Amino acid sequence: MFREIPQGLEWREGHQVLRVEAWGPDSVRVRAGLAVVRDGIRGALLDRPEGRVERKIGADSAVLVTGRLRVELGDGVVRFVRDDTQEELLAEEPIHFWWPGPRLFTATGNGYHRVEQNFRSYEGERLFGLGQHQHGLLDQKGAVVELVQRNAEVSIPLLVSNRGYGLLWNTPAVGRVELGRTATRWISDSARQIDYWFTAGQPAEVLERYAGVTGHPPELPEWAAGFWQSKLRYRSQEELLEVAREHHRRGLPLSVIVADFFHWTHLGEWRFDPAEWPDPAAAVRELEELGVKLMVSVWPSVSPLSEHYRTMLDRGLFLASEQGPPVHADWPDKGVAEDVGVSFYDPSNPDARAFVWEQVRENYYRHGIRVWWLDACEPELKPGTPQNLLTHAGPGLEVINAYPADNARAFYDGMRAEGETEIITLCRSAWAGSQRYGAALWSGDIPATFDSLGRQIRAGLNVALSGIPWWTTDIGGFHGGDPESPEYRELVVRWFQYGVFCPLFRLHGFREPMAGLGPGMTGGPNEVWAFGDEAYRLISELMWLRERLRPYLMDQMRVAHEHGIPPMRPLFVDFPDDGAAWAVDDQFLLGPDLLVAPVYAAGVRERDVVLPAGPQWTDAWTGETFAGGRTVRVSAPLDRIPLFLRDGAELPVHEKSDAKER
Numbered sequence: 001m002f003r004e005i006p007q008g009l010e011w012r013e014g015h016q017v018l019r020v021e022a023w024g025p026d027s028v029r030v031r032a033g034l035a036v037v038r039d040g041i042r043g044a045l046l047d048r049p050e051g052r053v054e055r056k057i058g059a060d061s062a063v064l065v066t067g068r069l070r071v072e073l074g075d076g077v078v079r080f081v082r083d084d085t086q087e088e089l090l091a092e093e094p095i096h097f098w099w100p101g102p103r104l105f106t107a108t109g110n111g112y113h114r115v116e117q118n119f120r121s122y123e124g125e126r127l128f129g130l131g132q133h134q135h136g137l138l139d140q141k142g143a144v145v146e147l148v149q150r151n152a153e154v155s156i157p158l159l160v161s162n163r164g165y166g167l168l169w170n171t172p173a174v175g176r177v178e179l180g181r182t183a184t185r186w187i188s189d190s191a192r193q194i195d196y197w198f199t200a201g202q203p204a205e206v207l208e209r210y211a212g213v214t215g216h217p218p219e220l221p222e223w224a225a226g227f228w229q230s231k232l233r234y235r236s237q238e239e240l241l242e243v244a245r246e247h248h249r250r251g252l253p254l255s256v257i258v259a260d261f262f263h264w265t266h267l268g269e270w271r272f273d274p275a276e277w278p279d280p281a282a283a284v285r286e287l288e289e290l291g292v293k294l295m296v297s298v299w300p301s302v303s304p305l306s307e308h309y310r311t312m313l314d315r316g317l318f319l320a321s322e323q324g325p326p327v328h329a330d331w332p333d334k335g336v337a338e339d340v341g342v343s344f345y346d347p348s349n350p351d352a353r354a355f356v357w358e359q360v361r362e363n364y365y366r367h368g369i370r371v372w373w374l375d376a377c378e379p380e381l382k383p384g385t386p387q388n389l390l391t392h393a394g395p396g397l398e399v400i401n402a403y404p405a406d407n408a409r410a411f412y413d414g415m416r417a418e419g420e421t422e423i424i425t426l427c428r429s430a431w432a433g434s435q436r437y438g439a440a441l442w443s444g445d446i447p448a449t450f451d452s453l454g455r456q457i458r459a460g461l462n463v464a465l466s467g468i469p470w471w472t473t474d475i476g477g478f479h480g481g482d483p484e485s486p487e488y489r490e491l492v493v494r495w496f497q498y499g500v501f502c503p504l505f506r507l508h509g510f511r512e513p514m515a516g517l518g519p520g521m522t523g524g525p526n527e528v529w530a531f532g533d534e535a536y537r538l539i540s541e542l543m544w545l546r547e548r549l550r551p552y553l554m555d556q557m558r559v560a561h562e563h564g565i566p567p568m569r570p571l572f573v574d575f576p577d578d579g580a581a582w583a584v585d586d587q588f589l590l591g592p593d594l595l596v597a598p599v600y601a602a603g604v605r606e607r608d609v610v611l612p613a614g615p616q617w618t619d620a621w622t623g624e625t626f627a628g629g630r631t632v633r634v635s636a637p638l639d640r641i642p643l644f645l646r647d648g649a650e651l652p653v654h655e656k657s658d659a660k661e662r
Contacts, residue, residue, distance in 0.1 A: 002062045002073070007053050009062050010037075011073055016103070018076065022053040024213045026067035026200045029170070030078060032103055033193035034113070042348070042399045043170040043195055044214045044432035069200040076101050082164065082200055089165040089200055093120040093183055103194060112190045112398070119184040125163055126582055127179050128203075128570070129465040131156035131430070132443060136451075138458040138570065138585035140179055147175040147188075147401060148386070149378035149429045152444030155401050156432050156466040157186075158210060162572070162582050166206030168197040168214070172402035172431055174386050190387075190397035202576040203465065204565055210467050211564025215436025217469050220503075220557040221422035223293060224440075225550045226255025227543055228472075228506035230295075231526035233260035237277045241286060243527060248290050252528065252540060253547050256371060257287065258295045258508070262519045267333050267342060268302025268309065270356070271363035284368035295371035295426065296364055300356075300379055300407055301342045303333045308359065309343075317352040318343040319379075320390040328389075329382040334519045344379045347406035348399065349392035357414035365414075371424060372411050374439075377404045378429040404429035405437065412437035426504075430468055440470035440504055448477030448488065448509065453495055454600040457586055460502065464569045469560035471568070472504035476526070482512045483525055489535045490602060490638065496539050497641035498598040500546045501590045503557075503567050538639050548652040549590075556591040567591055575612040578629070584610045593649035594620075597634075597642040606636050609644065617644040620653040 003010050008021030008028070019037045023029040029045065031037045054065040061074035070083040079091040092102035095118050105113040126139045132154035137143060147155045147169070157169035157177070169177070173188035186196070199209040211217075229247070234240035240257060247254040265273045272280050287294050302309055302318070312318055318326045327341035346352045360372075379400075381389075389396025393406075408425050415423045423438035430441045443459055446452045456473045463471045476492045483489075499505050511524035524530075528539045556567035565573070569589055571581035587597045587610060595617065597609045611617045613629030620643040626632055634642045643653055 001060070002057045004055055004057070007048065007051070009055055009057070009064050009073065011062070011076065013076055016076070018073070018078070020064055020071055020073065020078065021048065022051050022064070022066040023197055024049050024199065024209055025051065026069045026205075027197060027209055027213065028064065028066060028069065028071055029195070029197050031193055031195045034105055038193060041192060041195070042172055042393045042402055044168065044405075045170055045197060046213055046215060049213070067200075069198075078102075080165065080198055080200070087164075089163055090161070090167070090198070091120045093118050108190050112192060112395070115188045115191050115194050117186040117194050117196065121181055121183050122163060125161055127159055127161055127184075129156070129158045129160045129166075129462055130177065131466050132441065132459045132463045134446070134455050134459065136455040136458055138461055139582075140462075142179060142181065144176060144178050147173070147177060148384075149401055149404060149431075150384070151376075151378060151380060151428065152446055154429050154441065154444075154463070156430060156434075156463075156468065158432060158466045160203050160206050160465045164200060164202060166199050166201070166203075166210060168210065168432060170195040170197050170432070171398070172400065173398045174396075174400060188398075190395065192398070203573045204576075207465070207467060207564045207566070207573075211435070214433045214467065216564060217435040217561055218423060218438050219561045220470060220554070221424060222550075222554060223255050224424050224504065225553050225557070226505065227253050227546065228256040228258065228295070228504065229254055229527070230258035230260065230506065230508035232508070232510040232523045233262065233521065235276060235520070235522050237280065237283050241283055244287055244290055244292050246527070246529075250529070253543050254290070254292050256293045256295050258373060259297060261297045261299065261375065262334075262521070263297070265334065266303050266305045266307070267299060267331060268306035270298060270359040273334070280369075281367040288368070293371050294369055295373050296369050297373040297375050298360060298364075299376050300347070300374070301329065301331060301344050301376065303331070303340055303342050305333050305335060305340065312345065312352075312355065313343075315351065315355070317345055317349060317355055319346045319396075322388050322390055324388070329380060332518045344381075346391050347403060347410050352392070353406070353410035353413065357410050360411070361414060361418070365418065370415070370420065370422070372426070374404070374407055374411065374425050374427045377407045377427055379403050402431045405431040405434040405439070408434055408437040408439040424470070432467065435468050435470075439468070440472065441468050442471070442504075442506070443473045445478040446474065447479050448481035448491065450491055450494070450601050452477050453491065453498065453598075454586065457498070457588070457598055457600060460568060461570045461585070461588055464566035465573075467564065469557070469564075469566035470503050472502050472506045473499065474508040475499040475506060476509045478509050480512060480514070481509060483530045487602065489531045492531050493535050493538050493638060494599050496542045498600070500542050500549070501568065501588075501594070501596045503553075505546050541639075545653065548655065552591060552594075552651055559591075571595070571610070571612050575614065578613045580610055580629075581612045593646045594651060595644040595646065597644075599636050599641060604636065605638070606633055607642060608633050609642050611644065615647045617646060618648065619643075620645050620651070
């Protein structure tokens, strides 16, 4: 039943095969299949690291020990134990006492199965990560989370537990995870085998191990830590440039400005419309003189009106359809009155990645553009029918969740081939391993409400626990918001206060009055001076606060690059032994020294702040010092977000700068 394999053990009974291999410090990879365990199936793990492993095989059980992790195999069931304390971290749980055990394979045809992996549920367990979701939860115990990519719903199947482990469901198959009271169950709707990675450790250790086996993020370019200005949408080169010039006239910091969609001739031609952008190279030069980068929106979809459509169709560079033509969504395009059926390119195909990058290189990169906005990269199928897709890497149900990572890779590889080292792509979706391609994630097309702001706080912290250190939101929300409304102006100020402390600092949105979807569309004003004099005064002070904090933030970005620890993180990442820290879902740390407690409800002017046990905490605004391990109520007027400094840390928080003097 058991045999030794390189770095691991294999168990076989009947047609079922289970393989456990050491895979990094204190970590193993577990795969199970019928008849055979396959290599080469799409996943997030890099090549297996070498390490020390001890194995012992008995008559009806076996043990593998790697570092602090002990894996016990008996009667076809896997149990994960901390080797030094013998504490059970996680164990498989049979679905029924007779059959089928903890793993179920239900045939879907042609060698594929609906697979289920069942684990024990534990009273008091807290579960985090899983990408980005809009359910408003930080601790997701009790939730059912779909493993599928959608706008604002991002599937990164890394789970972090307060029991001292992390688990990566190492397949991009569509499915779900059920975090129930009776079981934790992972399900893939169609796959050839079960594949997951398990590591023992506290959250910071889990994240460092995870970066080691799926890839470290690059170093964030220094300019990317500044302010990014965007709206839906600047309709011309001159309109965009005038906004950058106004920032310069007002003495406001600006690092990036964005050319949103419909700047193109046709969708999938990946070039500027000369009627609206007569000289993009000149625009880039003028912006560079102002110290500003131009970011351009690049979509993965191709209209049949595109000059590239027939070539890509003939060369098999689109996602294929199991049934019917390769039409994946309807979308407006220039030159036609009605929407047209568009196709998505297949980034799992190396030839398709190279083709798209060549168009981007010729039509954008050649003009000096180096920053990419990869919008709608879930991909945004309409209707969402992954079961009808066939990709270069495999059937849609098995691999489609990796689409955004493969899309980011096209730009990462293209930039590297051009000798570029500062690489960042702003993506609307991501999967495990996206971070190694310089992918930054934002929270998608979210509502412009206080409730939405609160949900983003939790969503961003779960992203941080999913191995993506570069994250942001549309400050002010995306859908709606009247710049003339006093209520909305309060929301914008509170959202800016939160945005200052996010890894990326970016204003975007589709403000009222809003036009219908089409090539000529634009929204209301969305510049920092558009929300009235009082909001502008407060926002401009926040912009300079961000500038003062950039050296500190860049220090944390280097930590993320080297160790995989995100700059923005829940309190328990730094204080895993403080039970109260695990229950806090609306505060976070920016690096080790700055505790942030956002205000995310209308009219609120004070709030409670939990101070983790151990350090002394100083109110950054008043200088008052508190011992940790307590909750304090602090003032939060509209011009102030509660901030606390750890153990006398000196950060330039409360200094005010007058933009007019600059």
